[in-house]
Amino acid sequence: MEWFASPDAWLSRLALQRGLAVIYVIAFVTAARQFRPLAGEHGLTPAPLFLRSVPFRHAPSLFQWHYSDRFFQAVAWLGAVLAAAVAAGAADALPLWASMLVWTALWVLYLSIVNIGQLWYAFGWESLLLEAGFLAIFLGNGDIAPPTVTLLLFVWLVFRVEFGAGLIKWRGDECWRKLTCLEHHHETQPMPGPLSWFFHHLPRPLHRVEAAANHITQLVVPFALFLPQPVATWAAAVVIVTQLWLVASGNFAWLNWITMILALAAVDGALLARHLPLPAPPADQPDAPLWFQALVLAAAALVAVLSYWPVRNLLSAGQQMNRSFNRLHLVNTYGAFGSVTRVRHEIVLEGTTDREITEDTRWREYSFRGKPGDVRRLPRQFAPYHLRLDWQMWFAALSPAYARPWLRPLIDRLLRNDGPTLRLLRTNPFPGTPPRHIRARIYRYRFTTWRELRATGAWWHRTPVGEYLPPVQGPDLH
Template identity: 75%
Template sequence: MEWFGDPDAWLSRMVIQRGLALIYLLAFLGALREFRPLAGERGITPAPSFLRAVRFRDAPGLLSLGYTDRRLTVVAAAGAALAAAVALGAADAVPLWTSMLLWFVLWALYLSIVNIGQVWYAFGWETLLLEAGFVAIFLGNARIDPPVPTLYLLIWLVFRVELGAGLIKWRGDRCWRRLTCLYYHHETQPMPGPLSWWFHHLPRPLHRVETAANHVAQLIVPFALFAPQPVGSWAAAVVIVTQLWLIASGNFAWLNWLTLLLAVAAVDGALAARHLPLPAPPGGGQGEAPVWFAVLVGAVTVLIAVLSYWPVRNLLSPAQAMNRSFNSLHLVNTYGAFGTVTRQRYEVVLEGTDDPEPGTLTQWRAYEFHGKPGAVHHRPRQFAPFHLRLDWLMWFAALTPGYPAPWLPRLVDRLLAGDRPTLRLLRVNPFPDTPPTYIRARLYRYRFTTRAERRTTRAWWHRTELGDHLPPRRRQQPPGASTS
């Protein structure tokens, strides 16, 4: 079946698989760090309570059979260890069927986490990782030529990611059509990065060029990914450069990194070999795929073609939805981002006091997060491709001033109880010895400082206090009563 495999695509497969394994590794490490305080047995939104309200078929996975924090730790730790091994080449060192099993286990373990993660895992890049991870099961290993149908399934996936993002913008906020959205976006995006201040202060004509280039990259270039070579490779290069630009300008977890990796499927391996100093194919033993593998790849290709009806219908709909899964296995999803761009940035700042009763002279001290803006002199940091889920949800919480998210009072209660796992998610705990008596959620309007303000104050942000987002809540139990 020489028609089935493309020997020149070995480099594309290696880059995609090793990169995907590294993203799996970060995702599992994130679960080890964050899942228990967010959705564990004593979490802000406990998984056991969620599972009592849903059917297994609506949230399938190992942890849906019975959740405990210990089982979550085993699943996440096993996933991290397996992902690290695959990133180092373990899947290329074993027979083909074993390699497929390793990729299947990675997918099944992460599916088990996402399906019970609730609001903390309701992000488009979670489903993108699962969909890409499922397709990777059928990408083969170094013992066979990369299967052409699977490469096209990856191209089909990145096509939907890019076109979905482009269409939701064009149909959404009119500032995208007027080429003015980037007047605001670098400042109001969920989690700015270390270069976002400079991106925001680019000349406005350049912002318009950025926006126009984005439309070309997301609305036109994706179709060229399917074109004959070298056009497909040049289209992939445009996608890769666009994603690197987005990586430099903000923190979007692994969305851009994974999209970049998927675009590699459209790169002509022979063309790359002529222009890059590349090693020989690993092992030098690539060959034809066995019949059983070709049959499986064919069946999966048909399955994805059938399931593509729903995302294609969504792409063609004037009422296009963003980041939606159409099945509980998160196969063949629809994607999109920033159909609406906020013009002003609001931040919810959690502040505590140890005064017995707060008054006009009370000194409130702020909790600081790793990624979301807080102290005005703290420079935004680079965290992507790592995902800070609590920081992201705090951005969403600020989008509805005066209407606290249901989980926010529970977060405050954890801080009032001095819950150590929750406090470990924060950068600064202003009450390291004894929890505060009261905590309030205060709403501020943030904007980047101007160049003149930055020279004078050395601050990255200017903020204006607007009032309470959540009134002061009092500690209901003695300090240290919850120290899990």
């Protein structure tokens, strides 16, 4: 069937598959390095407790049959190795059916992790990777021409990502309509990057241009992704440039990177090949077998049915952000920063080895890898790697309710100098002997001005706000 295949899209398929495989590698490595202290057997919110109370139908996962930290590590590293092999081209070296099985395995393995990850995995980019990973199963490989239907499903996905984010902003905080949100956002976003200080100090007219450009990119440009070429390619280019701007201005895990990868589905590969020094397209791209065509059409029908709930959400005045309407994380709704905080508060954990707390007690501060702490430390770039504990600390500063399930367990483990937990942090101020007491203080942070930076060398200025958690005494291990 000629309508089924898009031979000129071979380059888009190649970039989509290799790009998604790289994101899978990052996601699995992140899980392998962080899951155990966060949600492992002795984690802050233990997965075994979660699994005992949640049935398979509510959280389908391989770990419903067995969970141990060792088994989890095997699953995470297997996923990372498998994804790395796909990124290197292994799936194209396999028969079509085997290639589909590899992509299915990646999706099942990561779904198994997300569905037991609890609050640590309650981010839109987890569902976005799973939805994109499911569609990748039906992209085929070098044995056949890329299926047009699957490419359109990818375009539909990136449309919902962009349009959903645009609508939630327009309907949400009035500063988006007044074009003033970005006077605050670069400073108050969850995890600023090394250039965020400079973005914050752009002239106010440029902040208004940023906000206006965001509305155009997310509310208008997505419709052009469905238009004939070369319009769709130019629309995809606008999406990619906008996402690169976001990459430069902050740390949002792999959200921006995967959105750029998805936008490639709308790019005319033949057009690029004529203007860029790219390899020649495959000489022979036969039609897909009938069984594959039937599977692709079945997947498209499933997406069409499941799209009812995200579309209804988009049209609703009570639009929700980043929600999955099914436990398989297929055809989700997306969005970000429907409201923007004006003031940045940070929780600072401090410990002391003093047996008794007095006015003269010396408190030493724990330093996190990504979230602001030391005012002289320039924010680092971590994305597309995701620092899950650092992000939750930002939410906890907004409201103690966010931290209720895990902050006290975190402090208990720091009072014991728990090795896996400490590896989530940048520094341990008590490398030899555990502290006797730990407290949580809250500070107001703001970026310094140009003059303050030159005078003090500090990127942040902070002032104490008050007590977040009174001192907690640890076991007497001294």
